[in-house]
Amino acid sequence: MHELLLYGQVPAGRHDQVLKILAGVAAMQPHRIVERRIIYKPQREPEEPGSNLRRGGTQAVAVKQTKQTAAPALHYTKLVQRLSEEEFGIDAGLPHENTKSLSADVHDGQEPVWSMLFEDVPDTGDRGVSIRFTNTTDLLSGDPHAFMMASGPNSFVTEYYVEGHRYVHGNVVIYLHRVLHEPGVRNLQEAPKVTPPSFSSLELLDPSGAYIFEAKVRVNEFNNSTVLESGVSELKKFQKEMKGCVELALPDRLSLDTRVKYKPPHAPAANTQARPR
Amino acid sequence: MAGTESLRDVTLRPWPAPKKEELSQEDLFLQIQQLTTERGHLRDITEKSLHEDIAAGKDVPDEAKEDVESGAKEKDAPTKQEMLEKVFNAQREMYGHLEWAKFAAENALDLISLVLSQDPNKRSAASFSHTFREMGLSQGIPFGSFGISRENHEFHVRKPDEILRLQEQEDRQVVAAKGSRMESLDSAVDEILKAAKKLEKEVRRETKYWKEIVSVSDKGWPIQRLRQNARHVPFGVRYGLPEASDHFKARGFAPLNMDKDGSIILDPALRLKPKTFRVRISENGRIIGTSQLPIEAECKELPIEKSIQLARDSLLEEELYHEMSLETRQLLAYGVEFRDSVIHVDAPRMGGTSHSRKLLIDCIPRDDSVPGGQERSHDWLAQNVAEALRLLLAHEHSMRLYRRSQLPPPLTGRAREKPPPPLLRTLLAVFRHLEGVGSLHVYLETVARTLNSAGLDVTLTTTLETSWAKLTESLKESSKKGLSATDQLLDVFMKPFDGRATLTLPSWSGQSESMTIATRTIVGQPTFGTEHKLTMPSSLTSDLGLFQELKFSVVEEVKSYIDWILTLQIAHRLVKSEYSSRVVIKTHGQRVTIVSRGTKKGSTASKDISVEVQHGELKVTATAVNPQEGAEDSERVHTWNGQKEAISLKEVVKSWVE
Known part of the structure; x- marks a missing residue:
């Protein structure tokens, strides 16, 4: 599945107004969404860029080099937990609770609570909207954290919370949200909290309180150009419609980069010099 | 002279x-x-x-x-000489006049030309007369040598009579000016009065219009400014339901025109005769019941809010009729027909009446009153059907909003199809389900009563529809957010209907084995109607060599099958277990042969006991097998049909066999 995206920003003071305008545009009441997102990092170190080109020198002179593919990049992945406000804890919550573990079990017919989210780097093509590949896998049972630690294998990086409102306008999903985080404990944590802290103890990541305005169209048949075009044009039409209320713009591609950066190992300098370039 | x-x-x-x-x-x-x-x-x-x-x-x-x-x-x-002289004189005179005229004209021309020649742009020799050019210009008269200026007559002393004349003229002018000023003042006053009157009218008009707008708005109708800012139509009212289908949504808006005196004139869309849809019940072609909305009073005297409301109601009714007439196309197989703008639906035959009963649904103007003299015995049914259909459409509207607010599926090449809302389908499903389950349960109750009266222990529990039965619990613990209780309640009707009946098998003792009949009704895939699923206990099926689950589509089939099963149960299991050693089963039927304990050894008299359950009646027949015994009591019959009886099956069989 691919996502076509446009982003805008709404200052905290205008939030209520924009909320009302959107309710009129989409002809529906806002849908409150609170989510927890947990970021995981693959434990394997990424390869040095270009290393695949050097690897495996051959002695056959005449053999033509096969197509040079880029090294498969490693990506951060996320776990998304849909929360309601009642599910937040009373107090700040203990950093470690060994007795309990997270559970993604849901009953039949219920909406899944946990899902795994993979987001690729946005495409380089310029269509006026940002296009990226995403994959969402709903988790229906088991301990999501344990699953994430085992698959990959991954390591826990951090967790944060997102609160906002969602609208649906045709095929455009409008998500007006802002990021919250728990102050102070981020560096100490090694695993996500089983019960989230109280909602009031969370702090805004952006202290000005500005909201992120995300307009998204999801496309399944990315290779079908008519489908893609219709998605792009619908998103652009919405962008035009919102002109004067919220300016929607194409985000910087690299600001949405989810790849794990390659860091050269702390090897002695002599070693690197010895390698002939 | x-x-x-x-x-x-x-x-x-x-x-x-x-x-x-x-x-x-x-x-x-x-x-x-x-x-x-x-x-x-x-x-x-x-x-x-x-x-x-x-x-x-x-x-x-x-x-x-x-x-x-x-x-x-x-x-x-007159002599010729005189005549000539006279003519010459006349000629001369004429020439003289002509000369004078020419001279004066040339002088005037020359004067003007000379005056104008001050301006270098108009300085042209051609504009002067020929004479002046020759005699004047060529002789050295320069251009622009003649000037004209206005003279100041301040110190000019006029002659007394001239003064008098001027004075008189001035006086006259003053009088005339006064007169004309008075006249114009008069007309100005008239104009101002007229303008004031008009302004007053306008103000009154605007006030009235705004008052009505406010009163419309206070009643909760959304008022909206018109895009083209027409002079007399600044506002419109939106009265259509927000989730109506496109055509009816577009009709749900009407501009509020301003009348001459400022009251709101109804727009043509609002002034249309309100319509209503009508459900009639016909039995053998005779109308026996009609649904009806309360008829409003005269249309012209209604306040604006009332007529807006009428228009809204009419829109809902029309949409309902429209959706149903679209739906009839799929439902021909279920006996739904669309003829002459009337939808014909086969109604259930409740209570086993053999009349062909039909629902006739059509759309009529609301003012049409029901003609008197009609039978009104089934008005309640028609009224309830109409209300149910309205509720279903209202539910469909709120479901549209609910579906719209869910995350849309990712775009694909295939267009998402929009199924028409199930209105008639729901109605049909309810009818069919009630009809099927009702007749089945009536039958089961008779059977249970009969068997109980025959001393057989049978209990029957029936549920018309499982989700209706536990509605309150399911509503209480519902997990669906964003749906009101009303919608969740109505949503139950969109799902397949499940009826359930459990009948314990007859037995002498209290051991309970039971069979279950589940009735499921869907107008659509996969059953396209009512399906009865019969589940029997495994002990019975293994004893008799039957399948454990069977599906039937007609109630009659279920009845006859249950009759048969009960017969077999009584004959082959109950009687057999009672007289275990003496029972000989010769055929796979309803007949068992019991070898009676003879009073004398050797003479073995055996009797055929035949059990039959049919139409809620239990019949036991005993036939003597031995022909030499004589025919005095060759056949004895006992029948139970649900009335209180003193004697039980066990005792009857015992009395016969012993």
Whole structure:
């Protein structure tokens, strides 16, 4: 599945107004969404860029080099937990609770609570909207954290919370949200909290309180150009419609980069010099 | 008198004709023309008649006569010399005048040209007269040498009479000015009064319009500014339901026009006759029930809010009818027909009546009253059906909003199809389900009563519809957010209907084995109607060698199958277990043979006990097998049909067999 995206920003003071305008545009009441997102990092170190080109020198002179593919990049992945406000804890919550573990079990017919989210780097093509590949896998049972630690294998990086409102306008999903985080404990944590802290103890990541305005169209048949075009044009039409209320713009591609950066190992300098370039 | 005497012989002659005798053609025409003008038509002019006229002295003017007389007297005939002189004089005089005119004109031209020649752009020698060019310009008169200026007459002393005249003129002008000013003031006052009156009217009009707008708005109708800012239609009202289908949504808006006196005129869309849809119930072609909305009073006297509300109601009813008429196309197989704009639906035959009952649904103007003299015995049914259909459409509207607010599926090449809302389908499903389950349960109750009266222990539990039965619990613990309880309640009707009946199998003792009949109704895939699923306990199926689950589509089949099962249960399991050693089963039927314990050894009398359950009746027949025993009691029959009986099956069989 691919996502076509446009982003805008709404200052905290205008939030209520924009909320009302959107309710009129989409002809529906806002849908409150609170989510927890947990970021995981693959434990394997990424390869040095270009290393695949050097690897495996051959002695056959005449053999033509096969197509040079880029090294498969490693990506951060996320776990998304849909929360309601009642599910937040009373107090700040203990950093470690060994007795309990997270559970993604849901009953039949219920909406899944946990899902795994993979987001690729946005495409380089310029269509006026940002296009990226995403994959969402709903988790229906088991301990999501344990699953994430085992698959990959991954390591826990951090967790944060997102609160906002969602609208649906045709095929455009409008998500007006802002990021919250728990102050102070981020560096100490090694695993996500089983019960989230109280909602009031969370702090805004952006202290000005500005909201992120995300307009998204999801496309399944990315290779079908008519489908893609219709998605792009619908998103652009919405962008035009919102002109004067919220300016929607194409985000910087690299600001949405989810790849794990390659860091050269702390090897002695002599070693690197010895390698002939 | 002497003069007259002397003139007696004078004859009048025409002016001496030209020398030539013959008249030229042109002269002839002239003469004819003259004649026609003088005497009318040519036909009556003959020489004779002319002579007579002359003789009678007719047509001669008096002055002419006198002139002729006097002229003839003074100058008998002017001489040629005199005539010439006279002509010359006239000519000279004329020339003199012409010269004067030319001179004056040239002077004027020259003067103006000379004045204008001050301006170098208009300085042209061609604009001067010829004389002045030769005599003036060429002689050295320069251009622009003549000036004109306005003179100040301040110190000009006028003559007294001139002063008097001027004074008089001035006075007159003052009077005239006064008069005209008074007149214009008068008309100005009129205009201002008119304007004030108009302004007052406008203000009153606007006030009234705004008052009505506010009252419409206070009633909760959304008022909206019109995009094209028409002068008399600044606002419109949106009364259509927000989730109606596109066509009806577009109709749900009407501009609020301003009347002459400021009250709101209804827009044509609002002024349409409100419509309602009507459900009638016909039995054998006779209408026995009609649904009906309360008829409103005269349309013209309604306040604006009321007529907006009527328009909204009418829109809902029309949409309902529209959606249903679209739906009939899929439902031909279920006996739904669309004929002459009337939807015909087969109604259930409740209570086993054999009448063909039909629902007729159509759309009529709301004012039409039901003709009297009709049977109203089933009005309640028609009314309930109509209300149910309205509720279903309202539910569909809120479900549209709910579906719209869910995350849309990712875009694909295939278009998402929008199924028509299930209105008639739900109605049909309810009818069919109630009909099927009802008749089945009635039957089961009779059977249970019969068996109980025959001393067999049977319990029956029936549920018409499982989700209706536990509605309150399911609503209480519902996990669906964003749906009101009403919608969740109505959502139950969109799902397949499940009826359930559990019948414990007859037994002597209290051991409970039960079979279950689950009835499921869907108008659509996969059953396309009602399906009865019969589940039997495994002990029974293994004993009798039957399938554990069976599906039927008609109630009659289920009934006869249950009859058969109960027969087998009683005959092959109950009777057999009672007389275990003495029972001989010869056929796979309802018949068992019991070898009776003979009083004398050797003479074994055996009896065939035949059990039959049919139409809620239990019949036991005993037939003696041995023909030599005689036919005195060859066949004995006992029947239970649900009434209280003293004797039980067990005792009857025992009495026969012993």
